[in-house]
Amino acid sequence: MGKVRRGWIQDGIDLYRKRLPGLSIVELRDSTPEKESEAIRAARRPDERLVVLMEQGETLASIPFARKLEQISSERIAFVIGGADGLTDDLKSEAHWRLSLSPMTFPHELARLMLVEQLFRAQAILQGSPYHRA
Numbered sequence: 001m002g003k004v005r006r007g008w009i010q011d012g013i014d015l016y017r018k019r020l021p022g023l024s025i026v027e028l029r030d031s032t033p034e035k036e037s038e039a040i041r042a043a044r045r046p047d048e049r050l051v052v053l054m055e056q057g058e059t060l061a062s063i064p065f066a067r068k069l070e071q072i073s074s075e076r077i078a079f080v081i082g083g084a085d086g087l088t089d090d091l092k093s094e095a096h097w098r099l100s101l102s103p104m105t106f107p108h109e110l111a112r113l114m115l116v117e118q119l120f121r122a123q124a125i126l127q128g129s130p131y132h133r134a
Contacts (some may be wrong), residue, residue: 001087009109016116040080048078049096052087057100066122070072081108
């Protein structure tokens with residue numbers, strides 16, 4: 001939710017977007033969790049698998065994250081990062097997967113950068129690229 005306001009974060013997001021040509025980012029206006037949930041539902045395609053990022057979601061290291069993405073890669077995936085007040089319980093319950101980037105809480109724009117980097121890293125892992133050196 002919301003626009004990225006910090007230039008350095010946008011630069012990082014743009015870097016990974018160029019490396020992930022199939023990735024599209026939809027920005028929705030910050031609002032109440034209820035209005036944000038309505039906007040997310042309206043923007044989402046019916047054939048998309050919904051993945052919500054939330055503090056209580058499943059936490060995975062990069063390689064298991066890549067493997068999980070590989071399992072669902074034949075489907076369109078919509079990753080949702082909520083606004084400052086989080087996501088509604090209704091939207092969370094609709095999710096096919098609840099994911100946590102960390103037990104810590106981050107601003108949504110930083111979470112977006114971390115997510116696109118992990119998506120790129122997952123692609124590199126699955127392709128055997130040397131980008132991931134863990």
